[in-house]
Structures are given as C-alpha cells and as structure tokens.
Amino acid sequence: MKMHHKLLTMIAAAALTAGMAAGAMAADTIKIGVAGAHSGDLASYGLPTVKAAELVVKDINAKGGINGAKLELLVEDDVCKPEVATNTATKLVSQGVNVVIGHICSGATKAALPIYRDAGIIVMSPSATDSSLTQSGDYPNFYRTIAPNDAQARTEVDFALNTLKVKTIAIIHDKGDYGKGFAEDAKKFIEQSGKAKVVLFEGITPGAVDYSAVVQKIKRSGAEAVIFGGYHPEASKIVTQMRKKRMTTIFLSDDGVKDDTFIKVAGKYAEGVYATGPADVSSNPLTKEYHDKYQQAYGSEPGAFFDNAIAASLALTNALAKAGSTDEAAIANVLHTEDVATPFGSIRFDSKGDAIGIGFVVYQVKDGQYVQIQ
Amino acid sequence: MISLKDIQKGLLVSLWFVFLTFPLLVIKVNPIERVITWRWFNMLWIALGSFSCYLAVKAYKARQLSRQKRIKQGVIKERTAWSGRILKEPGIYIPFLIAVGLFALVFPWIFSTYQTNIMVTALMYIVLGLGLNIVVGVAGLLDLGYVAFYAVGAYSYALLNLHFGLGFWTVLPIGGLLAASFGILLGFPVLRLRGDYLAIVTLGFGEIIRLILENWNDFSQGPSGIANIPRPGLFGMHLSLDQSITYLYYLVIGMVLFTIFVVNRLQNSRIGRAWFALREDEIACQAMGIDKTRTKLTAFALGATWAGMVGVFFAAKTTFVNPASFTFLESAIILCIVVLGGMGSIIGVILAALILILLPEYLRAFSDYRMLAFGAVLVTMMIFRPQGLIANVRRIYTIPEE
C-alpha cells in the first residue's frame, strides 16, 4: 500500500510541474473561458454571452491586448446541464484558462464552480441568479454581473406591500431552478414583513395543456395580487387565462417575464402587468456602443443577458489589466476595490462577489411597452 | 441492380417527402414580427436526401435477397458475424483483451484530465447500459424509467452525506440497496402487466420520482439541488482535481470490471437462463415451472441496483445533483446504448456506450443533431439490425451422449 501512495504522489508531483510549465509558457496569451448553453433548447440564453465576449476581446486585442498579452477565447458548451458543466469546466481548466465568463444556468454553475475553485480560477457569470452562489460562502472565486434572486424578490415584495399595499398574495412558480427559488424568497420576505398573507403557494407544470384549474384556484383564494416566478411563456398563458376569466388580480413577476416577447405574445392581456428587471440602461453610452457594434456585426438586436455579459467581460479584462498578472488574489483584489465602467454604470464587487450598483427596478406594461415606474 | 422502375419510384418517394416536409422545413414564420422566411434550399436537400436514401435501402435489400438465395442454393455458406468469429478464437481475443486492458490502465497518464473525465462519464454509461441490459436485453422487460433508480442512487449519496456525513464507500452499497428496494416496490404491482403496459408505467414512475425531487423541498432541496458533495477520498489524503479524477477513473474501471464479471456469471446461471427463456416465451416458461413474477422481479431489482450504484458515482463525480439531470431523455440514451449494442450482449453494450457518449463529445460541432441521430439510430437499428452492433452469442449446451 505504501508503494502505491508513493507512486501516486510522485506522479501527481510530475503532473503538477508539467502544469506549471504550461502556465509559464502561455504567458504571452491570456485565456478567457466562455462557458454556457450554446446548443439545444436553451442556446438562446447562452449565445449572446459568447458574442459579447467576442466583441470585447476583439476591441482589446485591436488595441494590443492586455499588458502586451493577447486575449484568447475558449468557448465551451455545457447545454445547461450540471453533469456536462463539470466536463466543460475540467476541459477549460486543463486547457489552462485564466478566467471564465459563465456559466449561464445556476445549476450548471454550481456544479462547475468547485472545479474552478480548486484550480484557483475566477469565474464571473452574467446570468446565474441563485442566491446561495454568493451567499453560501462556498465559492470565493465566484462573481456575477446580475443581481441575485433574493434581491429581486425583495424589490418585488417591497413594491407589492408598500406601493400597491396588497394584503393577500398568491405565489405561483414553474417548479424550475430560477422560478421556484424566486418564489421561495418572495414568500419568506412576505412572511417576515407581517404586512400581508401568502394565501396560495403552488407550482405549475410547464408545458401542461391547460392552466385553468390553477387560475380558478387563484380566484378562489381571494388574492389581491399574484406573484409569479418563472419565464414568460408560462406567465403569458396564466395571465391570458386569468384575464379571459375576467379576473382583475394584479400580476407581478420577475426578470424572466420582463421580456418584450411577453407583451407581444400576451397582447392586450399583458397590460398592467408588473415585472422586475435591471434598471433601464439603454441611455448609457457603453450600452449603446456595444449594441451598435452587435448590430453592425450580426444585423440584429442582441439577446438575453447581453448587457450583463458585456459588463462581465469588461470587469474581468479591466481586472486582468490592473492586476498585471493572472494571479487569482490580484484579480480578486481589483474586482473588489476598483470601479469599472460597464453598461450598468460604474460597478465593483462586494465581499461575496455580487456587483454593487446592479439592482432591480419595477416595470409595468403600459400601452404595449415596459415602463419603469420605480 | 437498380432498375429504371426503382428510380421512378425513388422520384415519387422524394416528391412525397418534399410535400411532407414543406411546411416545417421550407417555411419559417415569426408570428410576432409577422415575417415569413422561405428556405427553398431545404427542399432540394430533402429531395436529394430521400431519393438517395430510398435507392440505398433498395440496393441493400436486393443484395440481402440475392445472398439469401445463394445461401439456399448452396453457392456460399452462411457467414458467422465477424464479432462472433473473434470471440470464438482465443488466439485473437486474448491479445486483444490484454491490449485493451493495458490501454485502459495507462489512459489517465497519456491523456489530459479532461479526456479522463469524459472517459469516466463513458464508463459510467457502460455500467448503466450493462445494468439496463439485464432488464431489457436479457429479461425482455422494457423499462423506460431506468433513470429513476439512477436518481435514487445519486440522491442517497447527496442526502446521506448532507445529513449524516456518510462517506462514498458507505453509501455505495446503500445506494444500490435503496435503488433495488425501489425496484422491488415498483416491480411487485407492475410486473404482472404485459410488456407495453410495463413500459408506460415505468416511464410514469421515472417522472414521479423526478417530480417528487423537484417539489419536496424539505427533503431534496428542490430544483436548486444539493451542492458540495465530496468526491471519494483515498485514505483521508487530500487530492487535487487531477488526482481525484484519476482516482475516480480507476474506481469506475473497477466498477466496470465487477459489473462485467457479475453480469457474465449471472447470464450463465440458473436465473440467467430463466431470464432468457422468459424473454423468448413467457407461456412456455410458466409451463416449465419458472416462477414468472419472481424471475422478473430479480431482473428488475438487479438492474436497479446497478443504476443506484452508478448514481452514487454520478453524485461523487459531479459533486452536485439536481432533478434536471434525471429526465426521460437520460433513460432514452441508456436504452439507445442497449439497443445499439445488441440486447443481451455485453461487448456490444460496452462498444455502444463508448460510441454514443464519446462521439458526441468529440463532434461538438454537430451537438445540435445529437438527439436527432439517437432517434434515427433506434429506428434504423430495429429495422436493419435488430440484433445490435455485436449480436449476443448464445451459449450452446451440448449433452454428452451416453
């Protein structure tokens, strides 16, 4: 047995030196990993991030790179599946990435993070909102340019309780990672406040042929407002069925619903719906700049999480430049202490890894458009 | 070989497919922006594709027919499959086995951590395939909810570790046993059913398990899953990522060998022969005095045990579990492995698992077409090669004459 031990440590040491040698050799390029869903049914959430990273990297390389080193992107697909994400992360680590932009889905991110953590690689996600990613303290290498679920639920609940002053609330979610997490946070905050009662807390099955039974249940619960956690396809089905049943219950939802598609699909039934989302940044010059660049390159509007991904790319490249090395601690130090200009304005990161300066505001659908009301 | 008539018919077939795929492949609408995109080129591809497919199938059939005719006439002898011939010749397969064994042994030292990691996944699917093979291939029970047992294993490690701090080695047998008891629990009522009812009930069962994991937050932490599951430790040594993946690799190799050994021994045992008999003819089986329900139940429970154990490996490898990993798709992939490999054939299943798991990993560019290809594989295999890539060579028992 002792033999075995020795052999293993020896080989490990050899592997380690080999790894270090590779790191030293690669100093003339800085490798940035981009991981997320790039194929399959969730590709539309992951691909805009790839494009965003490409645009930012192209700009920096055109200006001569960072401290003389060119940037290189390593794009890897994880189809938003945890088990694939670990493979993706291992692949990126074994290719010697220095920092990673990604992953897209919270589940995949959670699965991949320990691998990056053990390798000392900083990860920044444009879209993973699960509260525990930053708050559990398990992943000191994790940062994100999107506000966590609980911040969003907090904004939503405060708005419902203080501005709309509703007393009874029904909470519906889509049983998914994102929707259910949001719904639970909302429930917790409502109960803590003591100002209103949660009269119904239920999950619906996405893709079911009909939601009228749940809608009837909401009606019977006598709720003044419905908070829905999930994405816009289900939200528009529920809102449509509610309005068709002549229910005037207030409908509040999350960032997954703050999407123009929701308004186009639900049409007149979308009027009056509230949804939380990141503050409107379309007037920010950086946002405009990158939207124009995207428009030029691809001839269409960028998709989901594009602004967040631009922010992540800018924050990471800025930190790499200021730190002057690819060392984890040095990069982390810059991320925590120095402001960087992003489409969301100047941001820096708090000790847990959440961006300070990226929060949520409430929108309402008025005349077929989301209008910021708070 | 291909006559004018065939070409005429081929043209008709391609015309039919052009009609069939017209709305879905040629027209693409955006109902929101109210724009129509016409993709006429797809029409051409479909026409060409279906025409050549038709001719290829025709030619293949014609060849088969003429072969059979010549076999009947005694011009040529019936060929045993190449795989069968290799398996019969110790001179070929023993060196081959040694080479494969050596390759497997040194694999993690030659290839990168990433490759090893992928290999671990493929090896896990080999074990899953072999496990399902007992149920589907050997005993002939179509189980579409196999992933449920996989989930039971994965969650038993995740939860037992979370609440009681139990380690990998303790949970490995527990996970297997738990999965087996779930198998028995489900098996008792449903194994009396006919084959196709069984398929749908197991499918429903798989969905029920997933839904419970998704909804019962207090028990399973719901869709956000359980993170920070430890990897298997080696005598309390702290292992780096590379080391622990390498370690896991050898563990899974051990698991594969163990599975092959057990499955092989089982197939030649009394119960194994009862399974084969059951698959071929249930009624004759009963007449021979085989306890149908008990035999089926053992197959079901044994298959589930393996899924449970691989589940534990899965949780240890990913260090994170959530219900999204245990969908029907996963069951379908494992079934695909068994069908492609050849029902009941151990080598076939191993080969199929390697092909189906490794190939898409290296052909990332075509990853969108992966599930499409899986579906097509199932259909084509059933029609052209129902015995699988490597047909199961049934043991021949000879009774010495007195």
Added chain:
Amino acid sequence: MDYFIELFFSGLTRGSIYALIALGYTMVYGIIGLINFAHGEIYMIGAFTALIVSTVLSIFGFPLPAIIILTLLASAIWAAAYGYTVEKIAYQPLRNAPRLSPLISAIGMSMFLQNYVLLAQTPDFLPFPALIPDFDFMEPYAATIGSSDLVILVTTAVVMLLLTWLIKFTRTGKAMRATAQDRKMAMLVGINVDNVISITFIIGSALAAIGGLLIAAHIGQINFYIGFIAGIKAFTAAVLGGIGSIPGAVLGSFILGLTEAFATGYVSSDYEDVFAFSLLVLILIFRPAGLLGKATIEKV
C-alpha cells in the same frame, strides 16, 4: 359549488383534448397492438403546421373564417401524412418482429420527430394566433367557461360522433373492426390489411392534429416539446379506459382530465402529474384491462 363547476369545466376541456389524442393511440393499439409513442409528436406537428399555415395566411391577408378552415384542413392533412409515413417507415417493416422491436422503433421515431421540429423551426415558444374569437353570447358565463372551452367541447363531441359513425356503419369501419379482431382472418376474407392499418394511422393522426390546433388556440403558445407530456397523458387515458376500446379512451380521458383538475383545485398542482400516473398504476393493478377493456385470456 361555483368553484366545483369551474373545476369541472376545466377538467372537461382537458379531457376533450386528451380524448382527441387518446383515440389515435387506442385505434392503433386495437389494430396492430403497438403503443405508437410518436403519436404525441404527430399532435405537436399538427399544432406547428397550423401555426405556420395560419400565420402565412394572415400575413397574406385572408379573412378569419377562411384562415380557420384552411388551417384546420392543412394541419389535419399534414399530420395525417406524417402519421402515414411514420407507419410505413418505422412500423410496417417490423410487423412480424418481436414485440419489443416496434416499441423501441416508436420511441426512436418520437425522439427523431421532436428534434426534427426543434431544428427545422425553433426551440422557443411561439405564440399561436387567436383563431377562436370571444363570442358575445358567452360573455355572461366568461368567468366559468370561456369561448375556447366551449369550442373545444363542441368540436370534440362532433368528432366523436363522426368517428363512431365511421366505425360502426361504413365499410372502412367494418374492415377496421375485422382487422382488430383477427388480422389473419381479415386477410383471408379479402381485406387489404395494410390499407386498413394506413387508414387507421391517417384518421388517428388527423384527430390528434385537430386536438393540437384546438389546444394551441386555447392556450396561445406552442413549442416542440408539447407533444411529449400530452402524449403520455393521453396514453395514460387510453390505458385507463381500456386500450383498444374507443369509448374507453373517451371515458378514460374525461376521468383523467377531471382527476387532474380536481386534484389541482382541492389538493395542489405541485403533484398534478403524480396524481395522473398514480391513477394509472392503481387502475393497472386492480383492473389491468382498463375500465372498459375486455380481459383477454392468452391462448397458445
């Protein structure tokens, strides 16, 4: 009481849709003893074809009644064509193969069609045009039952009556029943069994397409995955009622639809599908032939 009635109508609507799909399952099973796993995808393809055709027609400026009729025709025709082709490719060559083979082939076909639509069209949800207008005379009852629910119920009833007539009183129906009873004997008396099987697939697929069109218009959105859940549910309903039996499929569908609606209404929608599948398991344990199915004794 109002609540009960509301849930009851919600269950009826669901049940009608399940019934339209379940009929296809049960007819095919009755005739060739195969679970046509791809049937749910045919339903989905029907809905997709309807979406595409109706959008194209409305962009070209056709009036609503014309759009409705042409869409209905197109989706039924193309779904039927897909059903027919699927049978010819994936099931006919396996007619004499072991039982498991066509079943696996069917699962493969289902995966293939699902991903075919995903790749050919889009993975995203698409909004379905409002083909069913809100009727003025329904306004007083809008809170209990919507216009689209009414249309679904009426259409289903009409389709059921037509199907019953077809099976009971036409030559084709007679041939179908004969084939279902004994395929070999039917061949002997001069029925073209292959044609009968094709016709069964065509009718079943067209019915599923009507279901797809109705539900898509009712709920307003579709994607490539809607066929999977609906297909499994409809199959559950068919087994519940006794697979192979046409009235059984209808009965089973309504029972399933009502169970789901009441379970959601009085217990929780969290476990909606769990109720459906548990019901299936229970029925199969206590009455393996289903509610209206005849228990057959296997003879050797």
